[in-house]
Amino acid sequence: MLTLTCPIKTPLHRIPVGPKLLALAVGSVALFQLQNLWLIGAVMAAVAGLHLAFGWAFARHAAAMLRPLWPFLLILGIWHGWTGEWVTGAALAGKMLVAVALANLVTMTSRLEDMITLVERLAAPLSRFGLSPRVLAVAMALVIRFTPVLMEKTTQLGHAWRARSARRANWRIMLPVSLMALDDADHVAEAIRARGGL
Structure with missing residues (x-):
C-alpha cells in the first residue's frame, strides 16, 4: 500500500x-x-x-x-x-x-495516522446512531491509500493492452480493473479480519 x-x-x-x-x-x-x-x-x-x-x-x-x-x-x-x-x-x-x-x-x-485520528474524533457523535467512528476512519484511510494503487494498476493494464493491440485501450479494460479492485478489497478484508477486525 x-x-x-x-x-x-x-x-x-x-x-x-x-x-x-x-x-x-x-x-x-x-x-x-x-x-x-x-x-x-x-x-x-x-x-x-x-x-x-x-x-x-x-x-x-x-x-x-x-x-x-x-x-x-x-x-x-x-x-x-x-x-x-x-x-x-x-x-x-x-x-x-x-x-x-x-x-x-x-x-x-x-500523516495519514493524524488524519485518521482527526476523523475518528470528529465522527465520535455518530456513534450514538450506531456508526463506528473507527470504521469510518479506516474506510477513509483505505480510499486514500488504494486510489493511487488502483490507478497504477489501470495504467499497467493499459500498457499491456497497447503491447498486444494496435487499437487504443477503451472501456473493455473496465471489467479487469473492477475485478482487480474487488480482489484487492477481498485481500484487505481478510487481513483486517486476521488482525481482529473492526
Whole structure:
C-alpha cells in the first residue's frame, strides 16, 4: 500500500492536520464563489507559487498528482466548447484544478495516522446512531491509500493492452480493473479480519 505523504519536508508538515483541513474547507467554499476568470487565474498562480516556494522537486511531485484530472478537464473542454460557453468551462476547470491542488497539498503534508485520528474524533457523535467512528476512519484511510494503487494498476493494464493491440485501450479494460479492485478489497478484508477486525 502507498501513502500520499510527500517525503520532501516543508514547513506545512509541522502544522497540525486540523487547521489545514479547516483552511481547505473554508478556501474551497470561497473558491467556488468566484466567477471572474481573472480572479480564478490569480488564485491558480498563487497556488502554483505556493507549491514552488517549497522547491522544484515538491512542485513536480504535486503536479504529478494532478495528472488523473486530465480526462475530466477534457470532458469539460469538449462540452463547453460544443455549447460555446468557453468562459464558464475555463472557470470550472480552473476551480477544479485549484481545489484538487489544495487538497493534495494537505494530503502531501499530513500523516495519514493524524488524519485518521482527526476523523475518528470528529465522527465520535455518530456513534450514538450506531456508526463506528473507527470504521469510518479506516474506510477513509483505505480510499486514500488504494486510489493511487488502483490507478497504477489501470495504467499497467493499459500498457499491456497497447503491447498486444494496435487499437487504443477503451472501456473493455473496465471489467479487469473492477475485478482487480474487488480482489484487492477481498485481500484487505481478510487481513483486517486476521488482525481482529473492526
